[in-house]
Amino acid sequence: MIRVFAWVLRFVNNCHKDYNKYKEHELSVAEVENSEKQLIRLTQTYYLPDVESFKFVTFIDNDNILRVKSKITERNDESSFFCPILLPDKREFTKLFIRSIHKKNCHAGIQIMQSLIRKRFWIIRDRKTLKSILNDCVICARFKVKSQSSGPSPLPSYRVTDCAIFEVVGIDLAGLLFLKTGEKVWITLFT
Ligand SMILES: [Zn+2]
Numbered sequence: 607m608i609r610v611f612a613w614v615l616r617f618v619n620n621c622h623k624d625y626n627k628y629k630e631h632e633l634s635v636a637e638v639e640n641s642e643k644q645l646i647r648l649t650q651t652y653y654l655p656d657v658e659s660f661k662f663v664t665f666i667d668n669d670n671i672l673r674v675k676s677k678i679t680e681r682n683d684e685s686s687f688f689c690p691i692l693l694p695d696k697r698e699f700t701k702l703f704i705r706s707i708h709k710k711n712c713h714a715g716i717q718i719m720q721s722l723i724r725k726r727f728w729i730i731r732d733r734k735t736l737k738s739i740l741n742d743c744v745i746c747a748r749f750k751v752k753s754q755s756s757g758p759s760p761l762p763s764y765r766v767t768d769c770a771i772f773e774v775v776g777i778d779l780a781g782l783l784f785l786k787t788g789e790k791v792w793i794t795l796f797t
Pocket residue numbers: 708713714743744745746747
């Protein structure tokens with residue numbers, strides 16, 4: 607989605623009359639990053655209009671992106687970790703973003719996904735959102751499914767009918783064993 611939107615932005619840019627700004631060839635890293643920022647801004651503008659209602663402290667950074675001010679600001683780490691980008695739950699951008707992280711990390715489970723996403727983003731009700739998206743993953747569902755098993759079959763009649771000793775005999779064989787003399791022997795057990 608980010609790359610597609612980056613191509614759209616490239617097209618819009620190239621439609622301008624200023625030929626100095628004309629771009630061609632593959633997308634640059636800056637264009638992809640700009641596309642991601644624009645998509646985040648759009649998502650936040652549409653789906654997070656009421657910032658005051660949140661229990662956590664938020665602020666707008668230099669790129670006009672809404673971020674959460676976490677309690678670990680004194681930690682020596684990347685700024686995106688202690689001030690993650692706020693994203694709404696159950697919105698298409700968030701869903702696509704979660705799915706891409708899930709695929710890139712070999713269909714990781716909820717806890718791994720939470721820690722991976724938390725490095726940069728703060729998704730509202732993240733665990734619930736992750737659970738619903740991961741439950742829809744067809745590949746994960748295929749690996750989680752239990753193999754079919756049949757119930758216990760009834761014992762044959764000769765094992766459940768009263769009879770005289772050694773009237774019905776079962777044989778178990780154990781071996782090969784070696785005697786001290788070097789001879790080979792087998793154990794036969796009649797039950
Ligand atoms: Zn999966």
